[in-house]
Amino acid sequence: MTHDTDAQPRPIDLPGAGDWLAWVAGRCEGELAEARARVEQVKVATGATEVLGAWNSAQTAIANADAVSLWAEVHPDAAVRGRADELSQQVQKYVTELGQDRDLFDVFDRLAASPEAGDLEADAARVLAHTLRDFRRTGVDRDQATRDRLRELSEQGVRLSQDFGRNIREDVRSIRIAPERLAGLPDDYRAAHPADDDGLVTITTDYPDLVPFMTFGADGEARRELALAQNNVAWPANDQVLQDLLAVRRETAGLLGYSSWPDYDTEVKMIGSGQNVADFIERISVTAHERAVAELAVLLERKRVDAPGAEAVETYDSRHYSELVRREQYDVDGQVVRTYFDFERVRQGLLDVTGRLFGLEWTPVAQSEAGTWHEEVATYDVGLDGARIGRIHLDLHPREGKFKHAAQFDLVRGVAGVQLPEGVLVCNFSRGVMEHDEVVTLFHEFGHLVHHVLGGQGEWVRFSGVATEWDFVEAPSQMLEEWAWDADVLATFARDAAGETIPADLVAAMRRADQFGKGLYAAQQMSYAARSYFFHAGEHDDLTAYGDELQRRYSVFPPLEGAHMHCAFGHLDGYSSGYYTYMWSLVIAKDLFSAFDTSDMFAPAVATAYRDKVLAMGGRRDAADLVADFLGRPYSFDAWQAWLVE
Structure with a gap:
């Protein structure tokens, strides 16, 4: 499909009640065909304007094709979601092939060395510089065996990423509890969760169920049960998927000459290096620690009103007792606010x-x-x-x-x-x-x-x-x-x-x-950021045990026994080592x-x-x-x- 640059652009035509399966495939495959045609134009172009113009058109078509991943996440038809996943793999495979196309790289390398490069306007010069950097980060200048292995790793990484996300998306867990265990929940929440034929109420790990329950639910054991269900989404399936994904990233970084995946990952970020991420995590943790500890003491004091002799505030207590502290000490009732x-x-x-x-x-x-x-x-x-x-x-x-x-x-x-x-x-x-x-x-x-x-x-x-x-x-x-x-x-x-x-x-x-809670928030965020960074910075046989160790090091809340939160931590895919972001x-x-x-x-x-x-x-x-x-x-x-x- 050819892009008409003369007509006033219009939004794309979505099929509505039409054949989504055919439309999604046609859109993606058509844009990939357009990208291939434009890439061939890049290879025969004779000047900077032609090269960069054709490349911009190719990149536009690739972006359009890559948007197919949206339908894997939102379309109500499972067949469309599955087909979108397959098509997304095709797009990423083509992107990997382009990144290792030495002939294509040579076009930009020659352009950068030519007198024309010095005459490019700022945005065009930036496109050229970023394109060359992107090529080098794919290993285009490595030997053939290395390029072949990098291609295999890229394709494997795409499949693993899709598996990781799909396992989370499709694993909605729940608890079934007696109606009286809804104590503290707002009336509209209770009305929306009637008892079933067995006299029990089902509460799922979807956000509209989860967030109010963890905030207002007075039954601490019920909160623990739901928190455990949430933190075990995609367990055990994602444990091995994540280990495999981490291994792919480690090998990729090594083949490209980086000491670790975080160093590779941060090369194109503001922070600049993996060590800077580790230093940032420490800086925030140290800065927030005193406040976090003081706030934790307030939560523990309030918890002891309900549970005399309590020795710790658990992760599943945090929202609930923070809400009670705000209600009782700051005169803010979340049930009124909502x-x-x-x-x-x-x-x-x-x-x-x-x-x-x-x-x-x-x-x-x-x-x-x-x-x-x-x-x-x-x-x-x-x-x-x-x-x-x-x-x-x-x-x-x-x-x-x-x-x-x-x-x-x-x-x-x-x-x-x-x-x-x-x-x-x-x-x-x-x-x-x-x-x-x-x-x-x-x-x-x-x-x-x-x-x-x-x-x-x-x-x-x-x-x-x-x-x-x-x-x-x-x-x-x-x-x-x-x-x-x-x-x-x-x-x-x-x-x-x-x-x-x-x-x-x-x-x-x-x-x-x-x-109230800023210190607690900063500390907990750093425990997540530490998982994201340290999981990628080195190899760890037991991600649950190591994640619990990082929780104890950076958060003021103890790990939740029996939980495997890394399996449900979707940001470990998209953000990889960069949750510090x-x-x-x-x-x-x-x-x-x-x-x-x-x-x-x-x-x-x-x-x-x-x-x-x-x-x-x-x-x-x-x-x-x-x-x-x-x-x-x-x-x-x-x-x-x-x-x-x-």
Whole structure:
């Protein structure tokens, strides 16, 4: 299929009630054929403009084909999900072949050495530099035997990654308990979980069941049972899958000349090296430890009210007793708070807030026009200054076989004059009222979607959308969370069933209560980051035992006996050794937010500067340079450290 660069780009035509199996295959295979044709053009092109132009078209087609992985995560038809997995393997196999195509590499290598390279404009020169770096990271300059083995490892890694994710996605676990063990749960939750013919209630590990139960459920043993079920999702299947995946990554890094997978992984990230990751984990852990220990003591004191003589606060106690501390010591009752967050109002409020902040218009698209894959998906066209600049799809509720966490997926990466950016937000929120932390999560994930669309207006697909260093991509989304904590912002959409707006003093209390737990959060995040890093930094025969050791070293909560959380820790696939990214990005997010005036969260000058200097730039410059351009100085830890102790 040929891309028409003269016509005004339109959103892609999804099949709706049509034949999804045929459409998914046709879309992917057609784009792969387009990519192959464009790659052949690269090899015979005679000048820099022709070479880079054909390569941009090839990369665009590959990105379009690679989006097939979305359907493996969200499509309600298992046959479509399975076919999408197969097609995704084909795409990754082709990408691996391209990365080791010596003739193709030589084209770019010669171009870089030619006089033309010095005349390239900045973005084109960056495309060339990044392309050469990508080639070298695939081992294109190694001997044939090494290239063959790297190809085998890449294909094996794709299959293992798919197995790892599929095992998590398809393994929804549950507990069955007597109705009286729902003590403490809100009325609407209890009503939605009636007893079955055996007189028992089923609670699943899906988020809408899990989060309220772990927050409000008064039965500690029931919380332990559900936590154990959640932390044993995909056990034992993923234990060996993960070991095999780690082995593939270790061998890959070694063949490419790196001392470890983290060193290979961080070469293209802001942090720069594996040792820097280890140092960062230690720095955050040391900085947060004193506060975490003090907060743990508060939780233990409150637990002893219910369980005199208790000696420890377990992981499954954390949410519950943090909620009680906030309710009793900060006068914030989560069950009252949630009554102000009706899902439909929150979704519309989010659109209104981000529209006002970034100057965007969100126009609903009828399902008959959008051709969406499920009746609960909501679609919007995105406008800026009267022009359509993209389309988004919101798939926000759980269902069987669907991705279990929260993430933004690319459907189309935007290229100016060629195709509009389209993104899909995939979450698992309740259909009724939401917890406030779910509202915060929705703002966070929507930040990725905004970044994808605004950053998808440039010429080069290599830098389209969220194309910055991987340890920066969370920073803009974490910063957007701040708007979910502002009283004036929440007042625009947070209303209870009677139409009463959430009181400003309640929001102020929520903010004060939110200060409690920062140290616990930072410590626990570092225990996850340590698993991510140290699992990859060396070989470990027993991942459960080693994970428990890291939990004891970095978290203040003891390991959960009988749990194998690494099997359900989906980020060990996509983030590999880089889960530190969340805290690294939070450091930068707090610094970015320091430029905003908290008394005027929609001040147009700073919001527009942030939109244009950070979000709209995509990957056109290094993340550190984008931040410095916006702030007028290099990023620092100061704002994060001030936040931790406030």
